[in-house]
Amino acid sequence: MSELYEGDTDRAHLFRYVLLAFDLVTILFVIVTSFFVHPLWVEITDLVFGVLILTDFTARVYVTEHKLRYLSRPSTLADIAAMVSFLAPLAGEGLGFLRILRTLRLLHTYQLMNRLRQDVKFFRKHEEVIVAAINLLVFIFVTTGLIYALEHGHNPMIRNYADALYFTVTTLTTTGFGDITLPGTSGRMVSIAVMFFGVTLFLRLAQVLFRPTKVRYECQSCGLMLHDADATHCKHCGAVVHIQTEGLL
Template identity: 30%
Template sequence: MEHTVSGSDDRSVRGLIRFYLLDHQTPIGKAIDIALLGLNLLFVGIFVVETYPVGATGRSVLWQLEIGIAFVFAVEYLLRLYGARDRIAEFSNGYTMVDLLSILPTVSVVLLPVSGGIVNIGFLRAIRIVRVLRFYRFTADAEFFFGTVSDNTLRAMKLFLTILVLLFTSAGLFYSVERGSNPGIATFGDAFYYTVVTLSTVGFGDIVPATAAGRWVTVTAILAAIVLIPRQASKILREWTSRERVNVTCPDCGLAYHDPDASHCKACGHVIYQEADSRE
C-alpha cells in the first residue's frame, strides 16, 4: 500500500482523501482508523443494547447516536467513492457494498415518510445485522494503525473475526425472526446463547426455533460454519506446515517451496540445487 503522496492527481483534494482513507502510518491516517473502529464498535453495540429494556429516554438517546454514526459512515462512503481512482470498481467492492448495506436501514427510517415503528419491520431489522461485517475492512491488509502484522497473524485475525461475525450475524438474524414468537428469545443475549450452543454442536435443547424462518437461519448458520471456518483454518495450517521449507522454485515445473534437504523436485523429479548443512 502506498503511503506517500506522489503525482499531480495524488496532490489534489481527491488524491488526499484517497490517501488518508487508506493510510495507516501518518497521525491523520491513524486517527481516522481508530475513530472508524471505535464508531463501528459503538454502532454494533447500539444494536445489541436496543434488544434490552432501556426505557424511552435511553432508546431515544440510542436512536440519536445511531443516526449520528450512520451519518458519519455515509460521509465516509461518499468520500471513498469520490476519492477512488476507479469509482465503478470501488462501488462494486465487497467492503464498500457492506458499508452501504450497514447504513441503509437507518437512512431508510430517517428519510422514508412512514410513521410508526418502521425500525421494527423484520426486513430492515435483519439488514441492520450486516453492520458487523464492516470489521472485515480493517483486515483488508496486514497494515494497521499499531503497525504491520505477519501474514500468519493476519490469517489468525481473520479466522477469529470470521467466527465472531458468524456467531453475531446468526444470533442477530435469529433474534430478528424469533422475537415475539419464541418465548425463549427475549434479548440478543438469548439468541447469541442459542447460536453458540447450536454451532458448537452441544445442543442443550432449552431453546429451539419456533418459526420456519428461525429454522432456516439455523440451517444456514450451520452450513456457513462448516464451509467458512475450516477454510480459514486450513490457510493457517498450510502456513505453519510450510515454515520449515525453503523458497526454491523448480526450473522445470515451477513448484515453489521445498524441504531444506531436498535435491529433487517432489512434483516432477527435476534436480534442484539447495545448500544444506548435513549436521542439522
C-alpha cells in the first residue's frame, strides 16, 4: 500500500492519476447537483463518495510515518471536511461546500506534479503558467463554494452554484454589476473579505498567468532552466544567457 501512495513505479503513478480523476468527478458532482433538489440517488452517491474518501484517508494515515504531523496539515483537514460532508448527506447543502476544499490537496501533490514534469512536455515548458491557472481556478472555486454555502437557502439571488460563481467573478474582477448582492451584516462582511483578500490575489495570479515572471531557457554552463524574463546573466553561475524577449527577436 505504501508503494502506491509514495512509490515511483508506473503502477504508483497510475494509481495517483486515478485518484486525481476521482477527485475531479467529485468536484463535478458537487457543481451539477447544486442545480436541483436532491433525490435519493444523490444522497446514496454522497455516501458512496464518502466511503471511498474515508478509505483513501485511512490508507494515507496508515502509510505515513509522521501521523500527527500529517493530521495537522491544512490539506488533511480539508480531506476530513470533505469526508464529513459526504458522509452526512442528511445535513443538506449546509456542509456541501466543504467538499470543494478537497481541491486544495489534489492539485498541489508533489508526486503528481513531478510525474507531470516527466510525462508531459507541454507541462514542463509552461509549468509556471499552468500552476498559476490551477491556483486561480482553485481560489475561485473555493470562494464560490463558501459564498454558495453561506447564502444558498436564505438569499433568493443565490439559487445555485452558477449564481455564486457569477457573484464571485464579478467581485474579483471589480465589475460589480450589482444585480446579485449579499444582504445583511454577515453578507457585507463576506463581500468585504472577498474584495480585500480576493482581488489582490486574483490580480497577482492573473499577472503570472498572462505574463510569467520566469522563462524557460537552459543555461549552457550550469543547466539552470528558469530565469527572469529580462535576465542577461545566469543567477546560478553568472554565465551570459541569450533569452528571446519582445525586444530581441
